[in-house]
Amino acid sequence: MTKKINTQTTYTWKKFFALLGSVKPANWIIVIALLTSILTTLAGLVVPLFTKDLIDGFSFSKINASLVIIIVAAFIIQAVANGFSVFLLNYMGQKMVATIRIRLWKKIIHLPVPYYDNTKTGETVSRMINDTILLKELIADHLPQFVTGIISVIGAVTILLFMDWKMTLVILISVPLTALVVAPLGQKMFKISKGLQKETADFTGMISQTLSESRLVKASNAENLEEKRGKEGVNRLFGFGIREAKIVAVLAPLIFFVVMGVIVVIIGYGGIRVTSGTLSTGTLIAFLLYLFQIIVPVTSFVTFFTQLQKSKGATERISEILEQDSENLQNGIEKDISGKKIQVRDVSFAYADGDTILDKINFTANPGEVVAFAGPSGGGKSTLFALLERFYEP
Template structure:
């Protein structure tokens, strides 16, 4: 526990860090606090009504006084009910609104983070923070926090009323308060540590389940269902064990608080009963005192219970703030430069060297220099791991090189606005990426303001219109997660339609036709040929037959450019290209020349 104490002291301070989100709604907050104070004051006033009912009604045998007192108490109860309605509505609204703002802020931050962050952190855990942790905060802000404030106000007010009613008995109650607070503070530290661990283990469970569900075909094809069930059971068991420890600590804290609080009340009633019998105080005063003492006991017990929830909330806030504190390694510069209109070269890579963060000792690109003219079609070929896809990621600024620079229209792309840079390009990846929505939305993702007619035209240009029209709701057909309801070739054509609609200046094609059958490939290749007219195109190709007619073929190996030229030249002068060609063309070197 030596290292948990400073964490515990800082734990509840994490709750203060959501103040910027709460302070946006100061009017609602003030009204909610007023309603809270109002209902607490009425609750305290009920104690005086009980005293009057006993002393002036029951003991005085006055029906009129009893009726007046009970009528007064009914008015108080009605006012308390109205105040409770206002308090509950405003506080709950505030909780929902603040959590929605936090969730939006976290998501807005996430979509701008550098891609390598998501390679180093599991998507399931990030999603858990965005959903589970924010849901926990909603229950805390919307109910528990209000209940805790109400309990604190009630306890303070009840203690004041106790002192006014009988100072001697109040000393007994005050002596018990520190005894009650000790377990709250001591055990609360352990609860917070366990609360953070519990949230982490729940995130692990979600991440594991999400990965298995996403890869369900692989799991079933290898008949690994039983193994995964056992492995998931281990994850669930670990989460349950941590939750069980947290629940046990909270249970110990609550039972200890109740024992001490009501033990003090029993002692107080015993002392007060003797004073009533001795004529030192009235029965009404004792009844009112017991009422206030019970309020103190329940208030302290409520605070102890809510403290556990607040400790969990502190853990959730800590996890969310960790996400918000992550700074993207890829950002637009403070001073943005404009691109020149008529450069000599459209794209230039000058001595670019790049290592992935996960592999800092191995070059993905090494002193790579490449000049690409505007409107030129350049094919990138080479063995796997040569750096072709990495080159695309550098151009899109998913990563920045450690050395060298990339120029677009004679301007370093690190000096350009990030969104403007990426809007200049359209990527058609080897593995098509679709969203869990309809066809229209997926194609329009390339240009959200496009009309329906423009979407249809893009689909026709990608030779996707025919099969889309055959879907149950045509362009409004839901495609499922990552387009699971389409074949590989159909998904690729939808992605190509998205790129066509985007109408970029630079096309990045990563084996864009690899998932198509021969007929579809022929049709889409015609569409791509038309699309590539008068725009710069880079094509990653593993099948050399698809790029023989490119303006230039660049041969890459181990992150370097080892040769470039046209097909016939490379067959004659590049041993690596010749070997690749011999492996792919069945009739030997003479035929490929």
Template sequence: MTLLKLLNLVKWPKALLFTIIVLSIASAVISLALPILTRDLIDAFTNNSASSKDVITYIVIFAINGLAGGTSFYLIKLLGSKIMFGLRETIFSNIIKLPVSYYDRTETGVVISRMTDDVETINDFITEKLTNLISQVIIIVGSITMLFILDWKLTVLIFIAIPIILVVIIPIGNLTYKIAMEKQDTLANFTGLLNRVLSEIRLVKVYNAEKKELSNANKSLKDLYNLSLKEAKIQSIVSPVVTSTLIFVLFSVIGYGVYRISIGTLTAGTFVAIIFYLVQAVTPMASLSAFFTEFKKTEGATKKLYDLYLEEKERLLENKQNNDNEYIEQSLGDIEFKNVSFAYNEEEIVLKNVNFKIPAQKITAIVGPSGSGKSTIFYLLERLYQVSEGEITFHNVNINEYPLHEWRKQIGYVMQESSLMGGTIEENLVYGIDNNYTEADLHRIAKISNSEEFIAKFKDKYQTLVGERGVKLSGGQKQRISIGRALFRDPKILLLDEATSSLDSESEVYVQEAINNLIKDRTTLIIAHRLSTVKNADQIIFLDNGVITGIGTHDELMSSHEKYSYFVQTQSFD
């Protein structure tokens, strides 16, 4: 069963679970004893033989039952919270390790929905249904047993309800499962839409797309509405059938019981006890009928969560051959692409049999038209994707032989559109860094990255909140924070998607100076957008439609590569 597989992923608090089971059993046993005590008390009053001790005993047992039930209820909620914490922690630790290719094919909102809505569905099932199952079964079995002991003829009437209820529940449970699966998919898609719209709300407003996005949202909401109606229709069948059957049984028992009392074959106390047991049996039966429909509903959420857990993850710390993790930190070897081909999917071949070398501590610039595969080279170096054919080596060792975690520690990546996390300037500067840095380190990096001056102008300095994706900072400020973040890592390999083409002249000067500080003594690969960058590069690679058509210095390519010469003359760097 998928639910058990999923719940086995978390560490259950065994002592808490044991306490809940003991309290639930104790509460169930006391509940079974109460009708007998009630019978004896009523018959004692009828015969004028009741004592104050009998009344006090009854009240004390009743109070103990209430206390056990209340404590059990709290502990059940505590158990659910602990399990959900462990489950969310486990699933998130897997989500964060999923490769980029997974997010290429899956909307972010779908993943968010798995972590929130689906986990909450499981939580509700555990705390509201599963943990009450033991006590409910005990009460049902115990109540029916006591009913047979007290009066078997009346008890036979109760069993009329069971086949009727089962005939309704089993087929409807399967239908509920299908609707629940569809509803969770629709909810996940709506969450994805919401996430996409809110994250790009400025774009939506500037392009007057509110009406379009509202239309898209209304479609998803209408689908959710229709599925909820289907669920309601199912419940409208189950509930009345179960309730009507149980009421019919109850009235039949009451009618037959009154008749038995009138002819003197049944005492009033025994009849009251029978009614108590009947109610105690009927209430859990109704809950059990809901249990099976809820279980089918939960199965949908469980399957999707477990499928997410089973997705293949990056092996961050795996090291196939090279056991010396310090070697990569100390090495200054060349990086080489050997017969590398890559495709995001079968129809989209991006790189075709690419061969080139990136010399250690030199600047290599990549130039080419849009869509030629420049960014893909960065992704492959970062091991966000695996090559389809060929290999990439560092110091003549396939980069996959290095532990992924150690390999990425040696790479600094400055993107054209700098990504900042919501939080403070300091948190963004030291992002991905262990906490073993000093305030002096922070100021030194800010100074080298030309960030110190603008940071000092903020009221909260390094504790200034940058907003979602750094929305409160200018493009140039975000770039300099991004450069500072790379400097903090002190990487051996630098990947720079040059951004100065999109900055104003003043910001460009600051950013370029920070970049010059960043590339000193590092193996640098730049996606170039400026002629000065190309001219200063030790080596230029011209990439066209996934194929390298030229490698050399600026002067060499100007004389030998017609398309490169055209790019330079028209300033067409993309």
């Protein structure tokens, strides 16, 4: 029997990360990717420090060739290490998604026939393709930016605290304020994404069924009905898309407002400090460079967490399929059936939550004997053969 899906069960973050953790790639890939990410960050953090020294002591007669070489070398190391890190993180993401798809396909192939009776083919295809694409975008595209970004932010904030803790607090205060607004929007994005993925699966299932039965549609003169159903499905998808666009439309200006506000405050406050002589020009420039090393990753974090919510909604359906009970497969047994007869004794059957189709059926089919089953449509002829093929259990 197919395990029934409990749609009321809460899909937690623990289950989401457990799914990702179950398909992690080799540890050496993770270690090398993190090491190259750290190297990228360190190289990037060195540049503002040397820039500060270069500006504060700037003079054409005092230009230090070794300092310029170090800055150029830092740029080169950062570019090479970043490229290598991004490739490894993308490889890791692609490998994880491929593993999930293989597991999902293996599970789908071995699900019992009743599952296919209760699930549209297009819906299953949507889980296999559309939902895993969302997961691929999260792991392969957004995760690398998040990992490198978080390392960059931690490094930059640490240096800034040592450079000038007062100016650093201005940046840090804006983070929790932004999070208070972004967090509830992220929860809404999860609900919208969950509904969007369900609607996409239903729509895929509907059009797949309609196209596969095109002759029946035309024979029944049902083109107008199917046109109406298709239009309704498209409009529902459009509605979810608009709701998602509204959240993005709020997030983008919000983040821009916070970023520009922080930049203006830092420039204004730093300018006053430079004028009063408590801060050097080089330090202010270095501070702004570090500020951009914080701002750029933080803005990408919003995209990452939005995609994370969408991926959680998508993987909920994937997890439901993976938790289904597979058929109790047995190894094939070679057996000589010549001269054997088929016996059916007191066999009864009813589909899940349905009326009894077969009630205490008895018959014997002897070798070489032709047995015919006659009866009206829906009388159970096909069901009886499905039982003989062990698609269902009586």
